[in-house]
Amino acid sequence: MALIIGGSVAKGLERDDSDIDVILVVKDDYYEKQKKKRRLLYSSSVSQGSS
Numbered sequence: 001m002a003l004i005i006g007g008s009v010a011k012g013l014e015r016d017d018s019d020i021d022v023i024l025v026v027k028d029d030y031y032e033k034q035k036k037k038r039r040l041l042y043s044s045s046v047s048q049g050s051s
Contacts, residue, residue, distance in 0.1 A: 001026050007021035
């Protein structure tokens, strides 16, 4: 599992009103298990590779 922080915060250019852009990277089997339980708030996949 990995957490990637992006956007202005990652670049050190954030302001008081900046949000935080994050990507949570998990293995395919964990993702599918959570998807079946309907425990994902947002579902998006960049690639469909095996883990």
